[in-house]
Amino acid sequence: MSYIFSDKTGTLTQNIMELKKFTTGTKEFSVGRDFENARSADSDQVLRHLSLCHSVMIDKNSGRYNASSPDEQALVEGAKKCGFTFTQRAKVGNLNKIGIRLSDASEESYEFLKELEFDSTRKRMSVVLRQDNGDIIVYCKGADSFVKKLLVLEHQSSKNMGLINSQI
Numbered sequence: 622m623s624y625i626f627s628d629k630t631g632t633l634t635q636n637i638m639e640l641k642k643f644t645t646g647t648k649e650f651s652v653g654r655d656f657e658n659a660r661s662a663d664s665d666q667v668l669r670h671l672s673l674c675h676s677v678m679i680d681k682n683s684g685r686y687n688a689s690s691p692d693e694q695a696l697v698e699g700a701k702k703c704g705f706t707f708t709q710r711a712k713v714g715n716l717n718k719i720g721i722r723l724s725d726a727s728e729e730s731y732e733f734l735k736e737l738e739f740d741s742t743r744k745r746m747s748v749v750l751r752q753d754n755g756d757i758i759v760y761c762k763g764a765d766s767f768v769k770k771l772l773v774l775e776h777q778s779s780k781n782m783g784l785i786n787s788q789i
Contacts, residue, residue: 638694639699640702641699645663645667656702671697671705673719673731673760674746674747675697675707676736676738677707686707706723707719707720707721708728718730718733719731719733731751731752731758733748733750734751737749744764744767744768745761745768746762747759
């Protein structure tokens, strides 16, 4: 496990959810116009995760995102603001595909193998994707208190857990 996402939002007073910043390791990133200058391999991986691990659909008429929850929509739209645009979820031949466009206009397409929906038992959702090179990747997101328990032992040192806890 490489990243933990947490949404400590408190009470929503305007019923508006928006991704404003995220942290990877010790570096904090703000979503917005200056993001492109601060990008890193870690931030790109977080944004790729956000743009691929969801159940959002694209309305064919308006091109707008339709999500089952405001947090999913906020995460996908936040990734888009940072240059990782979710562009497709479609049947191509006999394959289910999901695609994104990066800020440099390059496209990435993945075979969508499986979605494990969020439920109260698992407390997380996961997607299983196949990259063009045949590698299979699993992206997972869920309740921070539950996902922290899944960290591999090498990431559970007191130093690493202290850093994780300070960020969520």
